[in-house]
Amino acid sequence: MEALAPRALLLAAAPRSNARISIASRRPCHRRIVCCSHKRVNSATVSLEWLTSLVSGRGRGETAIPTAQVRLEDLTKLLQGSLFLLLFKWMGECGPVYRLTGGPINFIVLSDPAAAKYVLKNYGKYAKGLVSEVAEFLFGSGFATAEGQIWMTRRRAVVPSLHRNFLSTMVDGVFCKCSERLIDKLDKVAQTGEAVNMEAQFSQLTLDVIGLSVFNYDFDALTTDSPVIQAVYTALKETESRATDFVQYWKVPLLCQIDPRQRKAAKAVSLIRNTVEDLVEKCKKIVDTEGECLEGEEYVNKSDPSVLRFLLASREEVSSQQLRDDLLSMLVAGHETTGSVLTWTVYLLSKNPLVLAKVQEELDTVLNGRKPTVADTRELKYLTRCINESMRLYPHPPVLIRRAQEQDTLPGGYKLERGQNVMISVYNIHHSPALWERAEDFVPERFDPDGPIPNESNTDFRYIPFSGGARKCVGDQFAMLEALVTLAMLLQRFELELVPGQDIGMTTGATIHTTKGLFMTVKRR
Numbered sequence: 001m002e003a004l005a006p007r008a009l010l011l012a013a014a015p016r017s018n019a020r021i022s023i024a025s026r027r028p029c030h031r032r033i034v035c036c037s038h039k040r041v042n043s044a045t046v047s048l049e050w051l052t053s054l055v056s057g058r059g060r061g062e063t064a065i066p067t068a069q070v071r072l073e074d075l076t077k078l079l080q081g082s083l084f085l086l087l088f089k090w091m092g093e094c095g096p097v098y099r100l101t102g103g104p105i106n107f108i109v110l111s112d113p114a115a116a117k118y119v120l121k122n123y124g125k126y127a128k129g130l131v132s133e134v135a136e137f138l139f140g141s142g143f144a145t146a147e148g149q150i151w152m153t154r155r156r157a158v159v160p161s162l163h164r165n166f167l168s169t170m171v172d173g174v175f176c177k178c179s180e181r182l183i184d185k186l187d188k189v190a191q192t193g194e195a196v197n198m199e200a201q202f203s204q205l206t207l208d209v210i211g212l213s214v215f216n217y218d219f220d221a222l223t224t225d226s227p228v229i230q231a232v233y234t235a236l237k238e239t240e241s242r243a244t245d246f247v248q249y250w251k252v253p254l255l256c257q258i259d260p261r262q263r264k265a266a267k268a269v270s271l272i273r274n275t276v277e278d279l280v281e282k283c284k285k286i287v288d289t290e291g292e293c294l295e296g297e298e299y300v301n302k303s304d305p306s307v308l309r310f311l312l313a314s315r316e317e318v319s320s321q322q323l324r325d326d327l328l329s330m331l332v333a334g335h336e337t338t339g340s341v342l343t344w345t346v347y348l349l350s351k352n353p354l355v356l357a358k359v360q361e362e363l364d365t366v367l368n369g370r371k372p373t374v375a376d377t378r379e380l381k382y383l384t385r386c387i388n389e390s391m392r393l394y395p396h397p398p399v400l401i402r403r404a405q406e407q408d409t410l411p412g413g414y415k416l417e418r419g420q421n422v423m424i425s426v427y428n429i430h431h432s433p434a435l436w437e438r439a440e441d442f443v444p445e446r447f448d449p450d451g452p453i454p455n456e457s458n459t460d461f462r463y464i465p466f467s468g469g470a471r472k473c474v475g476d477q478f479a480m481l482e483a484l485v486t487l488a489m490l491l492q493r494f495e496l497e498l499v500p501g502q503d504i505g506m507t508t509g510a511t512i513h514t515t516k517g518l519f520m521t522v523k524r525r
């Protein structure tokens, strides 16, 4: 949820027509960002060391933390919205702990599992901070970004709704149902031989899944192309932008009414909120007419096992607005994340035919053409490792953000001031050659299929696709089952081949997206 397009860095680095920037070899001008006395020069030869050296004197006692050098050639990646790739490059230059700064931006970037573990396990000392502030316009007081007491109470209320009994009901009632819908759609495509954008299909499928599971509402996005998908994407992009805007102009209501970006974001948020509100109202009416519902394990056996129904049935007192914001949190957090996991897993499998063949052999042995049950998913060990490995290579989101609530010292002796923003680069940790053999290769076997499912605890925070500590993902089991069932159904039925000649670039919209889609041809097996 927190991947960043560093607008302030971008603006600071962009060679504007009247930009006054200094040449690397000259003494840096120690005034604020737009320094004044240096001549304009050919942008191609300009280094931006001045930008980073501006703050080299900042924060006494932090000298042990090197500062990343932002250069002009970094602009392309910044413009493509793939800051996380630059964070990786800077890790190579600066090591696993460094400072990233420019204009109002000042982050300590962590690519070290011990430091990440420390920060994630010390929620309280390290709050969500910046993320909560910039995402408030979307999530309101929803528990995905709320802090302190609200977060604690609401997380406690929601977690039982994702009980394993709930998940087993979901496998057939929702995951298989939505996958069948996708299969029907792909069957038609297979007959025409046309290429299909699988990224878009997975985004639609996961919206249908989260709609049914959280609200018992069928968006039917696979058939009708719901506007909610674009709205969620727009709102998350706006969250990213706000995290790195030079001037927080969006705090001024009048400017929000004028600025096209803000108007677009406001429209998107209002669409999402209205949708959630309608669904809550509908469900309330049903619950009222049925009288008191059952809770917990008994409850999930009822015909509507949605999270909303569970929360309405619970004895926990909650305002309508808080309920709506919590559900919105789940809708947004649970949609694109799983969609992106499906996209990149299918991409990786299509690039690794031997791995794909092994997956299909496992599917044929375990399922023999059947739909998977919960028990079957436990036997799909190799496919599970493919998903685990896909989330290592493509973590969603690629960075996590926290803010130090007090002065502190990280493992390794790195001192942080109170209020310091921290970026944990999950992408860097997952790609670090110091931590992984053949770090850039897709090797599902690196996680023993007969061993435990990799997580933050059994890898000592080398593997953290669902984060760790108190704010760890609440939907991790849900997401893994959803991905397993979808891929099992899809890959036993179809051969998916990448359309040749595509440039599958990466960008972020909280999760890692492709830049132009993932076009594939589909053939029945």
Ligand code: HEM
Pocket: 001, 143, 144, 145, 155, 329, 330, 333, 334, 335, 337, 338, 341, 395, 396, 397, 400, 401, 465, 466, 467, 468, 470, 471, 472, 473, 474, 475, 476, 478, 479, 480
């Ligand atoms: C493979 C898919 C998914 C991935 C990779 C993923 C990843 C994450 C990560 C990394 C966090 C923690 C962020 C942080 O530490 O700052 C998180 C939080 C969260 N996720 Fe997921 N998630 C996935 C699926 C889901 C699903 C399906 C749901 C809902 C059913 C969900 C609901 C949430 C919520 C509500 C939070 C906030 C928890 C809190 O702050 O207490 N996620 N997710």
